[in-house]
Amino acid sequence: MTPGKLDQAYRADDLFDAHLDDPEFGYRLLVDPTRDAGQVMEVRTAWAICSANGWFSAFSKKRARGKGKKAGPPVHDDHVRRQFHAKAANQLWLTDITEHATSEGKLYVCAVKDVFSNRIVGYSDDSRMQSNLAVGSIDYGYC
Numbered sequence: 719m720t721p722g723k724l725d726q727a728y729r730a731d732d733l734f735d736a737h738l739d740d741p742e743f744g745y746r747l748l749v750d751p752t753r754d755a756g757q758v759m760e761v762r763t764a765w766a767i768c769s770a771n772g773w774f775s776a777f778s779k780k781r782a783r784g785k786g787k788k789a790g791p792p793v794h795d796d797h798v799r800r801q802f803h804a805k806a807a808n809q810l811w812l813t814d815i816t817e818h819a820t821s822e823g824k825l826y827v828c829a830v831k832d833v834f835s836n837r838i839v840g841y842s843d844d845s846r847m848q849s850n851l852a853v854g855s856i857d858y859g860y861c
Contacts, residue, residue, distance in 0.1 A: 730767050732757045737773045744768075744775040804834035811839065813855065815847060828855040 719727075729752065736751040737743065745768040749761050768774070804810040810833040818825045826847045830840040842854035 726767070729757045729759050729763065730771065733764060733767055734771070734773065737768070742776045745773075802833055804832075807832055807834045809834060813852065815851065817847070826851055828852050830855050 732752040732755045733745075733748050735755075736748045739751070740747070745764045746761055748768065749759065749764045752759065752764070798810065802810070802812070811830050812833060813828060813830045815826055815828045818827065823845060825843060825845060827843045828841060828851045829838050831837065832839045840855045840857075842851055844851045844854070
């Protein structure tokens with residue numbers, strides 16, 4: 719084994735140990751413990767080793783499906799006509815539903831925001847994304 723490959727193996731071993739200690743750390747944060755262990759390496763080297771071995775953060779970003787494809791036709795009519803400004807409260811509300819992965823499963827959160835005051839006027843959460851999630855954000859909000 720060449721000295722370069724031996725150094726690479728020691729670096730990989732220290733990176734793997736650091737990854738086992740803190741699996742939520744990405745390659746950037748794994749460099750510090752390996753440097754403390756005596757392995758001198760750049761962040762790019764840590765990325766190459768982690769990527770080659772499939773060691774990723776437990777919270778890594780998922781790649782978008784269909785990346786690079788054109789968006790399809792609009793699903794609904796644009797009633798706002800891309801004008802996200804309001805002259806008074808309760809004239810224009812925006813809503814969004816986000817999905818959060820938890821250790822117990824998925825959690826869906828729906829929030830309703832008043833554009834004029836820039837405040838959340840209602841929200842709800844549920845383990846399933848159904849229509850009552852959106853309706854609940856208005857019913858149980860402080861509207």
